[in-house]
Amino acid sequence: MIAETVCSAVSAAGLGIAAVTAYRKRFLAAARIAAYALLPVGLVMTGVVGWLASTAFSPTAWAGFGVLGAAWLLFATTRAVERRGGGTRKERRAAKAARRRGEAPPASEPALDAGDRRAIGPTTAPRRTDAADDFSDIEAILKKHGI
Incomplete structure (x- = not known):
């Protein structure tokens, strides 16, 4: 009323x-x-x-809203973890197989971050250990622009 x-x-x-x-x-x-x-x-x-x-x-209605909120929280959490982990398990497997063959992963599949590379094994790309080598690219760019 x-x-x-x-x-x-x-x-x-x-x-x-x-x-x-x-x-x-x-x-x-x-x-x-x-x-x-x-x-x-x-x-x-x-x-x-x-x-x-x-x-x-109604306490039952509020409990229902709580259950809906928990479901939403689970959906959001699993989606965030999936995005952070580099996609689905199938996509990660395909990227791993492509690296073993020496191919680049397809563009539709996400690239793995450094943590995923360590879990898979060492990469074939050469690593720079000298600090001066790290700045050679920057120096080349600066020289190109006359700085």
Whole structure:
């Protein structure tokens, strides 16, 4: 009963604001405000407000919301772990097989990061150990640009 009264008051206030807005020749904004103002009355008339009021005080409903939140959390966590791990198991296997054959992995498959490379084994690419060699690329770029 109180929820219906509040929704009716909110709708009346919104329609009043829409009338003032239309009086100021802002018809598009007035129509949008009127649409928002009619939503609470429509929700009362369809029974949604009564259902929400009974749901708000139901412990079973809150437990259900908790279960839905836990499910969402599991979906989000597994997706984040999958993205961080370099894709699905099938994609990682294909990338590993391509490296063994000496091929580059297909473009649709993600490249593995350093942690995945260590788990697979040593790479065939030569590694630089001298610190001066690390800066030779930077020096070449600077010389190219005249710096």
